Amino acid sequence: MNAKRVLLMLVLLGLAAPLLAAEAAEAPASNRHWIWITSGFAMAIASAACGLAQSKAVAAACEGMARNPSASAAIRFALILGLALIESLALYTLVIILMQVR
Secondary structure, three states, X not given: OOHHHHHHHHHHHHHHHHHHOOOOOOOOHXXXXXXXXXXXXXXXHHHHHHHHHHHHHHHHHHHHHHHOHHHHHHHHHHHHHHHHHHHHHHXXXXXXXXXXXX
């Protein structure tokens, strides 16, 4: 992505922040089932993204350790840190889902 697109996306996100900060109205009882359905899709997408990212990270770490065994300790540390950050995506998604379902 070029710098103009990134800047445009940041500006749009900055403008959207006040809208997202507004207090949401309670959904009618007839629309409550959509919360469960979309929550399931959100968790499935987040879990799939985490699985793909973790598999790529482990594959890259294995390849890096195979190419340079003397750097195994540094690669292992970076792998564990990266896996923890990747897994946080699923945990944050779960927390947001639980907040919506309440």
